[in-house]
Amino acid sequence: MSVMAVRRFFAGYLVITISGAAAEKFMNLASGLGFPLWDISCGGESTIFKTGVDSFFELAPLARKTGCRLRIMRKAGWPFFYRRLRRRRGLFLGAGLFVFLLYFFSSFILFIRVEGAETLGRERIMAAAEKAGLRTGLPKSGLDKERLAAAMLLLEPELAWVGINIQGTSLVIEVVEKSRPPAGDERPAHLVAARDGLIVDLLLITGEPRVRLGETVRRGQLLIEGVLYPGTYPVAPLAVRARGEVWARVWYAGYGEAALQEPVATRTGRREVSWTLVADGREVLRLGRDGAPFRHFDVETGKQRLPERIAPVPVELITSIKHELHLRVQELSLEQALALAAERAREQAVLQLPAGVEPRHIDLRQITTGSGQPVRVRYVLETLENIAVVQEIAGGE
């Protein structure tokens, strides 16, 4: 809409039909005298045009002069609309009331929604919300969301967090429930040694200690008995779940040896690849040479499994690569042999180490052998661990 059209709308305009032979003459005269005409269209016998409200009374004598008849078809624009509006006050009031009511009712909470309730259930959270003073029909303004959320947290101890949001006319209570650790196992049990070790520290929470500091224990030995003795009272001993920590020095030993003349295998680079297709546990297809293609070789295999959503039975492609090896004997110096043996012993020892445990002390000892014999090494890792593990008491005490 152009600026001109807006101006015309607010000033108000008339839609006029003009009939008569000299309509063109009338239009020329009118526009020549400075009365703007617009949207002139021809409708059969008569011509329709629009003109400003003020122009009409000036135009009427012109029409008479040119022998034309003017007839107002429609009055349009803001002034006429406003007059109609004033005449139909009820409509105007109704429209106003509608907007007001819409605004008024949208300023209340009409719905309450709960999100994030998994185990507690909506009813329980709604009950807490009601107790905190939250209900439908409250005005949105003046609602202290933070205070309500805090009150709900206090009222419902199973909630970890509460957030209150307003979305239109609905109020959303977002909750996060407390996740509790599973209830402690209360069945009677002993604590026994997980591995051999020397007790260095003992923290007793429940039960009767059955070892002393400095004592060497074997794996499976009873450390803390899950029984409470009543002392001097004449009551039967009570079976409980022993609790505590028993810290012990634990040793892990590895053994390695290395001859002064070590056979060394190196891959020559020649290789033979074969593929095997296995479906449902049975070999279906094999590609490549079978058997032993080289005198010395090692085999590297890889598996690829077809996703089960594609194949109805498990299908696997096994790729095996046989690398040819070249064997030769390597002469080692005593130091080299020692280092090799130590490395092998270390690997063995470290393999036994439980996850997450760091060795505190490392002891490396060469086992004396005669000359010409392989070098032998003992590698001992010492750790400090809590060796107490739970052992249920079968059928109670």
Added chain:
Amino acid sequence: MDGKEGKRWRRELADFLELPREIILNLPRLTIVGTMQCLLENHRGVIEYTNEMIRIAVAEGEIIIRGDNLVIRTLAGEEIAVEGKISSLDFES
């Protein structure tokens, strides 16, 4: 004779001063947008108007616009804007 002489003189003046000729020579100026709109300035009035044809008087004759559903969008003192499906424009003197 005087008119003819005067006209030549005015054209030369317009060329010399690089003034728009339509002002000096009192000629109509036509602006056409595709076949849908035609703006004519410096006219002398509408001679005939129907849906299919509009004849407009200009300084030296008339301009005839033919087409379909022709509507005079504005008609003011010196300016006339015609809209519709314009099929031809003729100059007659």
